[in-house]
Amino acid sequence: MWSYRQPTQIVFGLGVREALPEHVAALGSSPVIVTDRVLATLPVIDEITGTLGDDVPIFSDIDPNPTVGSVDALTDLIRDIGIDVVVAVGGGSSLDCAKAASSVAVQGGPVRRYHSGGATLDMRHLPLIAMPTTAGTGSEVTPISVLGDPEKDFKAPLVHDSFFPAIALVDPELTVSMPRSVTASTGLDALAHAIEGYWSKNHQPICDSFALQAVELVFQHLPKALEDSSDMAAREGMSLAALLGGLAFQAPSNAAVHACSFPLSNDYHLAHGAACAMTLDHFIRFNGAAMGERGPALAEAAGCADMTELADAVAALKAASGLPTTLSEIGVSEGDLSALVEASFHPLMQNNPRSVTPADLETMYREML
Ligand SMILES: [Fe+2]
Known part of the structure; x- marks a missing residue:
């Protein structure tokens, strides 16, 4: 038994950002642009804002890992000005903050009520147009908002169907300004979404198709995007890979790689x-035997014969991308391993196709030192 639902309209292609004014006009009359502090200083935001009119408010008070405080500040702005359509331009941080604020602004805040307070959201929300400037998170097609709460030392995804953007406006030209390190880490995130959606215990045939195509696209295009940041065919391929990766994990959910990514990033x-990439090749090796015929099918999408070859290919891609490949590089020492193992057992670990014990994970982490 499986079900699949995707309420977001997807508009994809080079230059589709130029149609933003028409999409906004169809959804409301008082838009706000939501972006991050760095993007707000770049010409691309001026260009996008200019198409909507000079008096369109811009909200950019968003940290790289968005916080409940950012959501509440955006919620206040939406209510104070009478915003009726939200346009999020950026990476996962801007999109995730805008998703939560678009619902909380209508339903009443603060967002902490829903994030850690146990209150339940309903379907009321403002329409959101999501315009990704990275190629990796897939946030433009998921109902997930990952938020931190520094005062409570708590970071967790808030997930609700009201968070699906009305429109994902995916223009690969917006990803050209990404620095190489962001191209690398977000590209590996897209690959992790495809692989984890495929091997999740809740895998299903529609998402499998997205996953296999996304894996093929990442291996075809990420090396070229890293080599030449202005290679538009590679950028287009990676934007599509990220979109399909988002669709691939949205219903089945991620698994062990994402569970382990939380303490590695926090x-x-x-x-x-980069946190997902750290364990990805290791879990490909670990899960290989548990995947039966599905393992070679996944490997084949990357041009590999089996899961062992796929693990080698992912390890090589990670190293060539310049991402860290050992735990010692990021400051983990042997004495930290037991705490790291304990912090890695997020509920997503339950979706892994092969059960993971603390001893298994400690062995894996020790090999990665
Ligand atoms: Fe991810």
Whole structure:
């Protein structure tokens, strides 16, 4: 038994950002642009804002890992000005903050009520247009908002169907300004979404198709995007890979690689994609025997014969991308391993195709030192 639902309209292609004014006009009359502090200083935001009119408010008070405080500040702005359509331009941080604020602004805040307070959201929300400027998170097609709460030392995804963007406006030209390190980490995040959606215990045939195509696209295009940041065919391929990766894991959910990524990013300050890349090839080796015929099918999408070859190919891609490949590089020492193992057992670990014990994970982490 499986079900599949995707309410977001997807508009994809080079230059589709130029149609933003028409999409906004169809959804409301008082838009806000939501972006991050760095992007807000770049010409691309001026260009996008300019198409909507000079008096369109811009909200950019968003940290690289968005916080409940950012959501509440955006919620206040939406209510104070009477915003009726939200346009999020950026990476996962801007999109995740905008998703939560678009619902909380209508339903009443603060967002902490829903994030850690146990209150339940309903379907009321403002329409959101999501315009990714990275190629990796897939946030433009998921109902997931990952938020931190520094005062409670708590970071967790808030997930609700009201968070699906109305429109994902995916223009690969917006990803050209990404620095190489962001291209690398977000590209590996897209690969991790495809692989984890495929091997999740909740895998299903529609998402399998997205996953296999996304894996093929990452191996075809990520090396070229890293080599030449202005290679538009590679950028287009990676934007599509990220979109399909998001669709691939959205219903089945991620598994062990994402479970382990949380302490690696929270405690050792790795970018999310780099944290996923850290264990990805190791879990491909670990899960291979548990995947039966599905293993070679996944490997084949990357041009590999089996899961062992796929693990080698992912390890090589990670190293060539310049991402960290050992735990010692990011400051983990042998004495930290037991705490790292304990912090890695997020509920997503339950979706892994092969059960993972603390001893298994400690062995894996020790090999990665
Ligand atoms: Fe991810």
